[in-house]
Amino acid sequence: MLERTAPRNVLGKTLVELGEDNPDIMVLDADFCTASKTVAFKDRFPERFIQVGIAEQNMMGIAAGLSTVGFTCFASTLCVFCSRRACDQVTVSIALPRLNVKILALYAGIFVGKNGASHQALEDIAIMRSIANMVVVQPADAQETQQVVRFAAQYDGPMYIRIGRDPRPSMVPHDYKFQLGKAVTLKEGKDITLISYGDMVEDTLNAALSLEEKGIHARVINMSSIKPIDEEAIIKAAEETGKIVTVDNHNIFGGLGSAVAEVVCEKMPVKVRRMGVRDVFGKSGTNEEMQKRFGLRAEDIEKEVMSLLEN
Amino acid sequence: MSKKNADVKKLEEIAHRTRINVVKMIAKSGTGHLGGSMSIAEILAVLYFHELRIDPKNPEWEDRDRFVLSKGHACPALYATFAEVGYISKDILLTVHQTDSPLQMHPERGVCPGIEMSTGPLGQGLSTAVGMAIGARVKGKDFRVYALLGDGECNEGQIWEAAMSASKYKLDNLVATIDYNKFALSEATEKVMPLEPLYDKWTAFGWHVIEVNGHSVTQLINVYDEAKQIKGKPTMIIAHTVKGRNVSYVEDTWQSHSVSMTSEQVENTLTELGCSKEEIKTTLAQMKEKK
Numbered sequence: 001m002l003e004r005t006a007p008r009n010v011l012g013k014t015l016v017e018l019g020e021d022n023p024d025i026m027v028l029d030a031d032f033c034t035a036s037k038t039v040a041f042k043d044r045f046p047e048r049f050i051q052v053g054i055a056e057q058n059m060m061g062i063a064a065g066l067s068t069v070g071f072t073c074f075a076s077t078l079c080v081f082c083s084r085r086a087c088d089q090v091t092v093s094i095a096l097p098r099l100n101v102k103i104l105a106l107y108a109g110i111f112v113g114k115n116g117a118s119h120q121a122l123e124d125i126a127i128m129r130s131i132a133n134m135v136v137v138q139p140a141d142a143q144e145t146q147q148v149v150r151f152a153a154q155y156d157g158p159m160y161i162r163i164g165r166d167p168r169p170s171m172v173p174h175d176y177k178f179q180l181g182k183a184v185t186l187k188e189g190k191d192i193t194l195i196s197y198g199d200m201v202e203d204t205l206n207a208a209l210s211l212e213e214k215g216i217h218a219r220v221i222n223m224s225s226i227k228p229i230d231e232e233a234i235i236k237a238a239e240e241t242g243k244i245v246t247v248d249n250h251n252i253f254g255g256l257g258s259a260v261a262e263v264v265c266e267k268m269p270v271k272v273r274r275m276g277v278r279d280v281f282g283k284s285g286t287n288e289e290m291q292k293r294f295g296l297r298a299e300d301i302e303k304e305v306m307s308l309l310e311n
Numbered sequence: 312m313s314k315k316n317a318d319v320k321k322l323e324e325i326a327h328r329t330r331i332n333v334v335k336m337i338a339k340s341g342t343g344h345l346g347g348s349m350s351i352a353e354i355l356a357v358l359y360f361h362e363l364r365i366d367p368k369n370p371e372w373e374d375r376d377r378f379v380l381s382k383g384h385a386c387p388a389l390y391a392t393f394a395e396v397g398y399i400s401k402d403i404l405l406t407v408h409q410t411d412s413p414l415q416m417h418p419e420r421g422v423c424p425g426i427e428m429s430t431g432p433l434g435q436g437l438s439t440a441v442g443m444a445i446g447a448r449v450k451g452k453d454f455r456v457y458a459l460l461g462d463g464e465c466n467e468g469q470i471w472e473a474a475m476s477a478s479k480y481k482l483d484n485l486v487a488t489i490d491y492n493k494f495a496l497s498e499a500t501e502k503v504m505p506l507e508p509l510y511d512k513w514t515a516f517g518w519h520v521i522e523v524n525g526h527s528v529t530q531l532i533n534v535y536d537e538a539k540q541i542k543g544k545p546t547m548i549i550a551h552t553v554k555g556r557n558v559s560y561v562e563d564t565w566q567s568h569s570v571s572m573t574s575e576q577v578e579n580t581l582t583e584l585g586c587s588k589e590e591i592k593t594t595l596a597q598m599k600e601k602k
Binding site: 047048050052060062064065066071097098 | 373377379419420421427428429430431432434435436437438439440441442443444445446447449450452468469472473475476480
């Protein structure tokens with residue numbers, strides 16, 4: 001594997017590059033810019049960086065207002081505050097009028113340092129997925145993060161972009177180009193399909209590589225575009241492999257697993273197993289401790305695949 | 312009559328017609344936020360016919376002043392004012408609250424010309440106005456931004472988040488007005504959640520604060536003129552008003568907040584507002600039409 005980079009570490013640099021080319025890019029922050037790394041934009045373009053303080057609801061409203069004047073706004077803080085705290089502002093001030101606000105949501109799912117239950121984002125995908133006009137994306141690595149943020153600057157409308165906190169290896173192909181609503185197949189296979197996104201792609205792929213050694217050919221799909229979702233890739237996987245395991249960094253209710261199951265049930269019914277946090281709150285702990293606690297390590301994924309294949 | 316007196320009279324007449332239209336709209340719809348619409352008729356008339364730099368023929372003009380109705384539920388008065396401005400045709404006023412009408416029960420940006428921001432859930436509009444005011448400055452534009460808040464709306468924490476940010480960014484291109492009609496949905500605002508001392512609170516948050524009789528066109532013209540002279544801070548106009556103004560059966564009570572009016576109540580109210588018997592007959596007939 002290549003060197004590991006945290007998706008958040010490319011955020012500041014990418015925003016600065018966009019800001020150099022486009023005077024209408026603005027970045028908003030709720031006292032998190034040193035952790036989210038958007039501080040680089042603040043240093044380069046102080047007049048286009050709005051610090052609202054610890055007031056996420058106000059941040060979303062200000063971003064909405066700015067966008068009506070012609071700015072493309074990137075509003076950023078932790079996933080939990082973007083989604084749970086500012087849910088109504090995102091819905092009515094941003095999504096309803098379909099304004100050009102990109103929410104950069106940091107600290108995705110269970111990977112939040114040791115911050116514990118209150119800071120773990122297990123609901124945000126479900127919340128954002130159910131808001132009309134909203135797009136939901138989580139890139140798998142630094143390269144895809146750059147692509148998604150660049151895409152966001154061109155896309156006209158609201159987006160919820162979940163950004164991983166911790167270093168991940170390069171997952172997407174070298175010449176990869178992000179397309180909204182388009183999944184990328186990281187590994188071909190005919191026996192079963194594993195679908196994941198963001199931080200979980202690494203261990204999902206590792207599980208598939210280990211299975212390969214045992215003669216099980218698992219397809220691996222990176223579903224970075226969670227909404228709109230790539231229905232075609234899901235239907236094809238159901239048709240060709242007959243079984244699907246989804247791996248969520250989120251509550252199993254309302255996350256990627258739900259989204260995949262919705263497509264499968266309607267279009268091509270096959271067995272789907274949803275891995276993820278099974279409707280409980282988290283705890284303080286390292287990433288490794290959390291993955292073990294919730295059964296989301298590569299070996300757990302492998303076990304789930306074996307159990308599904310045996311039944 | 313001097314020009315100034317003639318202007319005042321014209322604005323008072325617009326506010327009066329707005330009230331009549333609000334009653335007709337709510338009568339036809341069968342429901343609506345009467346009290347908070349009747350209390351802002353003069354404020355809207357002064358804003359749209361004295362204060363705002365707008366082009367009635369081009370609601371999208373990029374250098375226009377912006378207005379955000381943060382207390383979105385009072386939009387019947389805004390729609391009636393828009394019909395006076397020419398943003399919308401008077402003919403569509405009675406489609407208010409219908410599914411396919413641009414006149415939704417809470418205003419929606421992109422659905423009705425002139426609506427700058429979708430509002431309804433209280434507390435959200437002022438933040439968006441702050442964003443527009445910051446945006447004007449970053450773009451080097453000289454347009455000004457106006458927001459109209461409810462008094463009960465100031466219970467919302469987001470209002471004070473927005474208040475702090477407007478002060479931090481020294482937004483002297485932002486003027487907010489509170490429709491201080493003293494009643495929320497369920498009872499008096501002072502009982503629901505005390506707001507006083509409201510003047511001191513906004514002053515403490517770094518705003519230039521002016522108190523005014525919100526039904527006096529002359530006073531309103533003067534305070535909006537004063538706000539233009541203030542530099543380095545946003546202005547808050549606390550407009551003392553009467554909820555349900557000129558609807559005697561519910562005036563100055565919380566019961567005027569959201570109403571369904573009977574034919575008798577419509578007839579009496581329109582009579583009090585000086586409508587002709589013919590006009591009232593038409594409205595009563597429209598009430599009976601299929602919704």
